[in-house]
Amino acid sequence: MIDIPNPTPTLLYSSTRDGGDFGTMMDKVGDASGLLFLVNHNDTHRFGSFVGGQLKSPADGKYKVPLFFISISGAYGQVTKVPIPEARQWVGVAGHDASIRFSTASxxxxxxxxxxxxxxxxxxGPADDVRSMYQWVEKDDLPAGYLGRLSGNGTLAGTWYFTAKEIAIYQVKSG
Structure with missing residues (x-):
């Protein structure tokens, strides 16, 4: 799915091993690129996101980077790539003591x-723990075969707002 010949993953960050602090996560990831985020929401719902570039400093603000999601279990009957429209292929990263506005209250x-x-x-907000998450996908961006909850839009997790059991971030390079 990643289109990297002979992919070799290297674990950079694990919330189980490294804790849930955002600064620790950013320090562990460093300037690596080709990042595979794996999120274990619960016993049935697991998903990921592949970010083709780096997690850039907040000085860069929101930036364009190739990315897509992967449903590993729960939302589809099999592992499924969830392509993201090019217009949504952006990442935003806050500084250690900063945050990004989600809504007037979050x-x-x-x-x-x-x-x-x-x-x-x-x-x-923001939460003290990176495992505090919100995940959704517009209905029109979901591939056929979606089995998850739909309320106008869908989610690859079991619910929209959740605390993940674990997050792991791997760098995937050509081996």
Whole structure:
């Protein structure tokens, strides 16, 4: 799905090993690119996102980068690539002591695909833990065969707002 010849994954960050602090996550990822985020929401729903570039500093603000989502379990009967329209292929990263506005009452530390995934989201926010998340996908962007919850839009997690059991971030390079 990633279109990298002979892909070799290297674990950079694991919330189980490294804790849920945003600064720690950013330090562990560093300037690596080709990032595969794997999110274990619960026992039935697992998903990921592949970000083709780096997690850039907040000085760069929101920036364009190739990306897509992957439903691993729960939302589809099999592992399914969820392509993201080019117009939504943006990532936003806040500084260690900053946040990104989600709504008038909520803030987060990072957003992928113009809000399809929020990391460290809280109200009033941001949350102290990167596992505090919000995930959704517009109905029209979901591939055929979606089995998950639909309320105008869908989610690859079991619910829209959730605390993940675990997050892992791998760098995927050509081996």
């Amino acid at each position: 803030r987060g530390k990072m957003t992928i695909a113009l809000g399809y995934l929020w990391v460290a989201l809280g109200s009033p």
